[in-house]
Amino acid sequence: MTDLNESVVGRIYDRTDWGAPATPGGAQRDPARVVGMTVHHTTGNTLGNDDTVRWWHNIWRWHTGRNPSSPLTWSDIGYAYGIDRFGNLFVGRGRYRQLAHARGYNTTWLGVAYLGSGIQGHVTIDAKQTFVGLRNWLRDGGGMDNMSRLNGHRDIGSTACPGDHLYQWVSDGMPTPDTVGGGLMLPRQGDTGEVVEFWQRTLVRAGYPIDYSDPYDGNYGPATEAAVTKARQSFSSNVTPSVGRITPWTAMRLLERLGGEGAEGPRGPRGPKGDRGPKGERGPAGTDGKDADLTDYAIPIVQRDP
Numbered sequence: 001m002t003d004l005n006e007s008v009v010g011r012i013y014d015r016t017d018w019g020a021p022a023t024p025g026g027a028q029r030d031p032a033r034v035v036g037m038t039v040h041h042t043t044g045n046t047l048g049n050d051d052t053v054r055w056w057h058n059i060w061r062w063h064t065g066r067n068p069s070s071p072l073t074w075s076d077i078g079y080a081y082g083i084d085r086f087g088n089l090f091v092g093r094g095r096y097r098q099l100a101h102a103r104g105y106n107t108t109w110l111g112v113a114y115l116g117s118g119i120q121g122h123v124t125i126d127a128k129q130t131f132v133g134l135r136n137w138l139r140d141g142g143g144m145d146n147m148s149r150l151n152g153h154r155d156i157g158s159t160a161c162p163g164d165h166l167y168q169w170v171s172d173g174m175p176t177p178d179t180v181g182g183g184l185m186l187p188r189q190g191d192t193g194e195v196v197e198f199w200q201r202t203l204v205r206a207g208y209p210i211d212y213s214d215p216y217d218g219n220y221g222p223a224t225e226a227a228v229t230k231a232r233q234s235f236s237s238n239v240t241p242s243v244g245r246i247t248p249w250t251a252m253r254l255l256e257r258l259g260g261e262g263a264e265g266p267r268g269p270r271g272p273k274g275d276r277g278p279k280g281e282r283g284p285a286g287t288d289g290k291d292a293d294l295t296d297y298a299i300p301i302v303q304r305d306p
């Protein structure tokens with residue numbers, strides 16, 4: 001069994017976390033019927049929009065017609081899940097609902113969207129790690145044992161989605177990024193030992209002091225997490241102020257800042273894993289059943305709720 005929380009780089013946002021009803025819309029479907037994952041991008045300014053929670057919420061408003069400018073009236077957001085550039089995972093319709101992501105593929109293919117443009121330089125390592133983690137979890141404990149195939153939206157519809165870079169990565173079988181994280185040990189809060197000490201020294205040398213009497217004590221406590229958070233925020237994110245771990249993206253940028261020093265990081269085994277999935281996926285079936293086709297509108301991401 002794979003633990004989704006272990007597989008996702010950032011946080012998991014269940015439906016109520018991003019402002020949707022706990023019960024998703026859409027007709028019920030058996031996850032075992034899903035044969036593959038379809039990757040989408042939402043388009044939009046990936047690098048200039050840190051409020052990805054509102055971004056995802058606004059896509060939901062667009063798809064469901066809650067945004068008065070939208071011509072759509074779907075029963076819920078079209079995708080099963082969304083992933084942002086920080087590696088956060090948003091639960092959309094989840095595993096148990098027919099989707100609205102590509103006409104003819106809404107029952108047997110799982111649509112997962114990248115929040116942003118799938119072009120070179122806009123798809124982060126953290127996002128890719130979370131895509132891979134989600135896929136592994138769905139197949140190993142998530143009830144989608146038959147989900148063996150991958151495609152991009154353009155394979156099954158007339159669209160440029162999910163962008164050239166993301167499409168190529170999906171077509172290559174979602175290889176795990178090897179720039180960093182290929183065996184590199186990335187500790188999390190509560191971890192102890194020389195791996196933690198290595199990163200404590202790396203943080204300080206990269207300009208992120210640890211506010212503690214013995215900064216290299218090998219204990220990943222609140223002071224170390226505060227330094228990690230500062231680094232993470234300076235590199236990109238303010239939407240997830242603390243995730244309690246060093247993410248691959250942060251690790252890569254820290255090592256870059258040292259000019260490659262220490263690139264041979266410590267390695268070691270991971271501990272045992274549990275089996276926790278996202279909440280908010282269950283409930284009575286919805287009433288639509290329309291075979292809607294997602295056209296990846298450029299969602300008006302600057303729009304604010306009234």
Ligand SMILES: [Zn+2]
Pocket residue numbers: 039040041153159161162294295296
């Ligand atoms: Zn698409």
